[in-house]
Amino acid sequence: MGRKLLLEHDNKPGIQGLEGYRANGGYRSVEKALKLMSPDAVLEEVKKSGLRGRGGAGFPTGLKWSFMAKPPGVPRYLVVNADESEPGTFKDRYLMERIPHILIEGMITSSFALGANTSYIYIRGEYFYIYRILERAIEEARAAGWLGKNILGSGFDHDIHVQVGAGAYICGEETALLESLEGKRGNPRIKPPFPAVKGLYDCPTVVNNVETIAAVVPIINDGGDEYAKIGVGRSTGTKLISAGGNIRKPGVYEIELGITCEEFLNSDKWCGGVEGRALKAVVPGGSSVPIIPAELYFKTAKFEPRLMTYESLSDGGFATGSMLGSGGFYAYNDAQCIVRSTWNHARFYAHESCGQCSPCREGTGWMEKILYRLEHGQGRTDDIDLLWDIQRKIEGNTICPLGDAAAWPVASAIRHFRDEFEYHATHPTKVKDPKHFEKEPFKRIPKFASA
Amino acid sequence: MATLKAVTTTEGTPPFSFSAEALAECKRLIARYPDSKSKSALLPILHLAQSENEGWLSVNAMDAVAQVLGIQHIEVYEVASFYSMYNLRPVGRHHLEVCRTTPCMVRGSDDIIAYLEKKLNIHVGETTKDGMFTLKGVECLGSCGTAPMLQCGAKYHENLTPEKVDALIDQLRNEPRTNYTDL
Amino acid sequence: MAKVTIDNIEIEVPDGTTILQAARMIGERSKADAYVVPPAMCYHSKLKTSGGYCRTCIVKVTKGSEKDPRPMPKPVASCRTNVMDGMVVENTVNPELIDARNGVVEFLLINHPLDCPICDQAGECHLQDLSYENGKEASRYQFERRTFEPIDIGETIKLHMTRCILCYRCVKVAEQITDGRVHGVINRGDVSEISTYITEAIENDFSGNMIDVCPVGALTDRTFRFASRVWFTNPLDAHRNCDKCSGKAVVWMKGAEVLRVTGRKDMWGEVEEFICNSCRFEKKSSSDWTIEGPRKIDRHSVISQGHYTNKLQQKLLTIAAPNDPGIEPFNFNER
Numbered sequence: 001m002g003r004k005l006l007l008e009h010d011n012k013p014g015i016q017g018l019e020g021y022r023a024n025g026g027y028r029s030v031e032k033a034l035k036l037m038s039p040d041a042v043l044e045e046v047k048k049s050g051l052r053g054r055g056g057a058g059f060p061t062g063l064k065w066s067f068m069a070k071p072p073g074v075p076r077y078l079v080v081n082a083d084e085s086e087p088g089t090f091k092d093r094y095l096m097e098r099i100p101h102i103l104i105e106g107m108i109t110s111s112f113a114l115g116a117n118t119s120y121i122y123i124r125g126e127y128f129y130i131y132r133i134l135e136r137a138i139e140e141a142r143a144a145g146w147l148g149k150n151i152l153g154s155g156f157d158h159d160i161h162v163q164v165g166a167g168a169y170i171c172g173e174e175t176a177l178l179e180s181l182e183g184k185r186g187n188p189r190i191k192p193p194f195p196a197v198k199g200l201y202d203c204p205t206v207v208n209n210v211e212t213i214a215a216v217v218p219i220i221n222d223g224g225d226e227y228a229k230i231g232v233g234r235s236t237g238t239k240l241i242s243a244g245g246n247i248r249k250p251g252v253y254e255i256e257l258g259i260t261c262e263e264f265l266n267s268d269k270w271c272g273g274v275e276g277r278a279l280k281a282v283v284p285g286g287s288s289v290p291i292i293p294a295e296l297y298f299k300t301a302k303f304e305p306r307l308m309t310y311e312s313l314s315d316g317g318f319a320t321g322s323m324l325g326s327g328g329f330y331a332y333n334d335a336q337c338i339v340r341s342t343w344n345h346a347r348f349y350a351h352e353s354c355g356q357c358s359p360c361r362e363g364t365g366w367m368e369k370i371l372y373r374l375e376h377g378q379g380r381t382d383d384i385d386l387l388w389d390i391q392r393k394i395e396g397n398t399i400c401p402l403g404d405a406a407a408w409p410v411a412s413a414i415r416h417f418r419d420e421f422e423y424h425a426t427h428p429t430k431v432k433d434p435k436h437f438e439k440e441p442f443k444r445i446p447k448f449a450s451a
Numbered sequence: 452m453a454t455l456k457a458v459t460t461t462e463g464t465p466p467f468s469f470s471a472e473a474l475a476e477c478k479r480l481i482a483r484y485p486d487s488k489s490k491s492a493l494l495p496i497l498h499l500a501q502s503e504n505e506g507w508l509s510v511n512a513m514d515a516v517a518q519v520l521g522i523q524h525i526e527v528y529e530v531a532s533f534y535s536m537y538n539l540r541p542v543g544r545h546h547l548e549v550c551r552t553t554p555c556m557v558r559g560s561d562d563i564i565a566y567l568e569k570k571l572n573i574h575v576g577e578t579t580k581d582g583m584f585t586l587k588g589v590e591c592l593g594s595c596g597t598a599p600m601l602q603c604g605a606k607y608h609e610n611l612t613p614e615k616v617d618a619l620i621d622q623l624r625n626e627p628r629t630n631y632t633d634l
Numbered sequence: 635m636a637k638v639t640i641d642n643i644e645i646e647v648p649d650g651t652t653i654l655q656a657a658r659m660i661g662e663r664s665k666a667d668a669y670v671v672p673p674a675m676c677y678h679s680k681l682k683t684s685g686g687y688c689r690t691c692i693v694k695v696t697k698g699s700e701k702d703p704r705p706m707p708k709p710v711a712s713c714r715t716n717v718m719d720g721m722v723v724e725n726t727v728n729p730e731l732i733d734a735r736n737g738v739v740e741f742l743l744i745n746h747p748l749d750c751p752i753c754d755q756a757g758e759c760h761l762q763d764l765s766y767e768n769g770k771e772a773s774r775y776q777f778e779r780r781t782f783e784p785i786d787i788g789e790t791i792k793l794h795m796t797r798c799i800l801c802y803r804c805v806k807v808a809e810q811i812t813d814g815r816v817h818g819v820i821n822r823g824d825v826s827e828i829s830t831y832i833t834e835a836i837e838n839d840f841s842g843n844m845i846d847v848c849p850v851g852a853l854t855d856r857t858f859r860f861a862s863r864v865w866f867t868n869p870l871d872a873h874r875n876c877d878k879c880s881g882k883a884v885v886w887m888k889g890a891e892v893l894r895v896t897g898r899k900d901m902w903g904e905v906e907e908f909i910c911n912s913c914r915f916e917k918k919s920s921s922d923w924t925i926e927g928p929r930k931i932d933r934h935s936v937i938s939q940g941h942y943t944n945k946l947q948q949k950l951l952t953i954a955a956p957n958d959p960g961i962e963p964f965n966f967n968e969r
Contacts, residue, residue: 075485084593085590085591085593086591087552087553087554087590087591087595088553088554088591088595089593089595090593090594090595090596092593093593093594124593125494125498125534125536125631126536126592126593126602127593128498128605128631128632129605129606129607132605132634161483161484163483163491163494163495164494164495164498165494165534166494166497166498166534166535166536166537167534167535167536167537167589168533168534168535168822169590169591180494181491182488182490182491183490183491183492183493183494183520183530184490184493184526184529184530185529185530185533185819185822186533186534190685190686190711190714201485201488242595242596243596244554244557244558244595244596244598245554245557245558245595246557246558250595250596250597250598251596252596283553287552287553287554287591328554328595330553330554330557330595332557336557340556341553341556341557344551344552344553344556345553348552348553348590348591350823350824351535351590351823352590352823353822353823353824354533354822354823355800355819355821355822355823355824355825355826356687356800357686357687357688357689358687358688358689358690358738358741358742358799358800359689359737359738359741361741361800361823361824361826362741362742362744362745362824363741364823364824365823365824366741366744366775366777369777386774389737392737393733393734393737393738393740393741394737396707396708396709396734397689397692397708397709397734397737397738398689399686399687399689399711434561457831459831459832459833460832460833461832510831510832523814523815523816524816524831524832525815525816525817525818525830525831526815526818528818528820528829528831528832529818529819529820529831532820532821532822532831533820533821533822
């Protein structure tokens with residue numbers, strides 16, 4: 001265990017530059033694909049690898065690529081989603097900052113498979129300094145002939161441009177991203193049509209996460225079958241996990257999918273355990289996924305050890321499970337207040353709602369106000385049922401998944417920590433101190449305590 | 452979510468025109484997109500305009516952007532008011548944007564914000580009297596592993612402590628305006 | 635052609651028809667079946683790319699098609715989802731869906747001022763109808779509502795942003811039938827607003843249609859402001875020769891006075907043909923218009939309240955015949 005495919009060379013000197021990257025085996029996949037393979041053969045390897053979208057949804061990448069419409073005479077685009085803004089997630093930033101060329105290499109190889117002659121990286125505006133890093137890397141690649149006309153004499157033309165955003169979480173949703181890339185407000189489009197048919201400038205477009213495209217590099221180098229050997233079941237390969245919260249060693253880790261959650265959190269190789277105090281809860285995949293109490297993070301409701309895989313983390317559905325999501329992992333110790341954290345999440349979603357559809361526009365703001373009231377000692381016991389009802393009416397009724405993403409953290413917090421919400425409604429003076437659980441942690445009775 | 456009132460009039464605001472370098476950069480940006488799709492360059496060009504207009508987008512600055520791209524003025528206003536990095540009212544020389552989203556909160560961003568409020572004697576959303584600092588609470592900046600943190604211009608200042616904040620403030624006092632587009 | 639079943643009623647419709655259109659075709663075929671038609675606040679049949687935002691028209695697709703019978707996992711916006719052959723749709727028969735729609739209505743109302751008693755749209759407001767049919771009697775929202783000062787956007791149009799439900803229809807009108815859009819949606823999330831951003835008048839020949847497409851009282855006619863409640867006026871189909879538009883309109887009269895002019899709306903409350911501003915705002919004399927006859931108003935509408943005795947209706951119909959040059963002008967004082 002412990003193979004690294006993306007971050008193998010992240011500490012090698014000069015890896016940020018083309019020379020250092022080449023010295024560590026960079027751009028081999030482009031050589032292999034363009035000289036020895038057909039576009040369909042590249043697609044086949046990606047399908048065989050079992051690679052799933054690393055941005056959060058986990059949709060099989062090969063399948064997504066195969067949906068790309070190919071009307072004659074119409075340009076096709078690959079757009080890389082570098083709008084990493086899911087709270088808790090910072091892996092793409094790390095990857096692009098350290099090894100920008102792995103993304104460029106993956107884009108050339110992927111575009112060859114997709115028949116795209118132009119591709120764009122849409123990077124969030126806050127990462128302006130990484131935008132500069134990428135621009136420099138693209139310049140280097142262009143000067144060295146990895147980009148441009150007739151790359152390696154293969155007849156394949158390709159160019160990459162970076163577009164910088166300006167602060168909007170919603171632009172991580174692929175159709176909102178395309179709108180923003182077209183210079184408009186980041187309002188998600190109504191689907192269908194899907195981007196694979198009508199995407200950027202109404203042309204067929206594939207939108208993939210940075211990590212997904214980077215993973216194409218080892219898949220083509222070593223073959224899809226080799227990649228699929230890593231992992232468990234349908235969770236193949238390696239995954240970058242952004243680890244944060246109350247842990248000893250926050251950072252970006254590349255794990256082989258299938259290690260146990262216990263090992264990931266407690267081993268010194270990864271998070272190094274919880275800082276100082278007892279573990280209370282975990283958000284395993286970015287703020288949108290359900291929060292789960294400590295005992296359910298380590299073991300499923302069937303008392304089986306939980307694994308870091310798409311399937312195991314969602315085992316038990318929303319009743320007792322969560323999701324791997326984008327791999328934005330953060331842990332809470334017992335000084336943290338779940339109501340405060342839920343309010344914080346709700347404020348985030350209310351701030352980031354685009355305002356197009358009514359359940360999300362009105363519902364996220366409403367939830368934020370109620371949660372603020374509860375957390376600041378002005379809540380009522382009825383508020384908990386009201387919150388439950390509001391989140392239920394947002395979920396599934398919106399244009400894009402932001403509605404669901406706003407509803408799930410509220411629903412899961414009430415599901416697992418209802419007693420803490422009740423405490424807030426009934427102990428207004430105690431919760432007035434923002435650090436109300438620091439001296440005296442809230443005593444909750446775990447529902448699924450293992451023997 | 453409360454937004455601070457935007458300055459929606461040209462009255463009392465200085466005129467705006469792009470510098471020669473910025474115009475050249477606009478040209479370079481527009482060339483990245485297919486013909487007739489130059490509107491795609493709107494977001495990066497707004498960033499340029501903001502940097503050349505003391506860190507905020509006045510109506511004059513936005514109208515200049517509309518002219519460069521040949522689009523309706525309202526198309527620019529719509530976009531500029533959608534994205535949180537565009538300031539629609541004047542800001543201080545250094546815009547301190549402290550991340551306050553959950554992973555940062557868990558690691559103490561509230562304390563950093565409180566410390567800055569006290570140190571600068573302003574509330575979140577306000578600018579110091581000398582026009583030196585604007586303090587803002589922002590949502591996740593993708594720096595959860597190095598929390599608490601703040602962004603000033605293009606730079607991330609991570610793993611903040613009160614001592615680090617003190618040093619940063621002292622250092623910034625002697626520095627020219629920070630912008631996102633700084634190299 | 636595709637066969638689709640909505641609330642157990644079958645209809646065959648051309649390919650490319652949306653679920654909402656198919657439901658409306660059922661309603662047009664037989665008025666008794668019109669209850670299956672989902673309410674729509676943001677969709678407008680004459681405006682391209684409208685719809686999908688308000689979510690009031692959501693329906694449950696329990697069978698995707700003959701070929702792929704899987705149900706759709708979430709409710710879909712019927713105005714933006716095309717029918718497939720063999721599709722089965724549930725609207726009023728699905729209590730869960732009705733619950734979800736009631737939720738949408740509650741969301742639309744939490745920031746709405748409910749100032750119907752002083753709103754010119756009252757009586758012909760889609761949000762009033764919607765909340766009457768799907769709303770709760772009391773609000774669970776206990777916070778300060780979002781407020782804005784009403785503003786004049788030009789000589790003829792008043793914007794009450796407090797009442798707006800952000801349906802985007804007026805933006806689409808400005809984009810699709812006028813040249814040079816000067817207003818749009820600014821900001822985002824629950825502080826989004828319809829605005830010109832800078833102080834600016836919306837001045838073009840067709841801007842008045844924004845009033846007609848507005849489903850609520852956010853955009854109202856300044857020339858009609860507080861002149862009368864709509865149910866005290868008498869709507870008549872009328873036309874005039876106009877070089878800018880078809881000149882086919884509805885004049886809303888009180889006695890012999892033309893209080894306002896609007897476009898003609900179909901049975902779903904959507905404008906059939908857009909009219910120009912001179913017809914709408916300048917032709918306020920009965921002599922400007924050739925009266926065709928009384929506007930057909932739904933019997934349940936408050937506008938038909940106490941207006942049309944059968945006798946009067948008969949009389950109007952015999953007097954007024956469209957496009958008849960020999961017609962005698964209608965005597966307005968006779969009522």
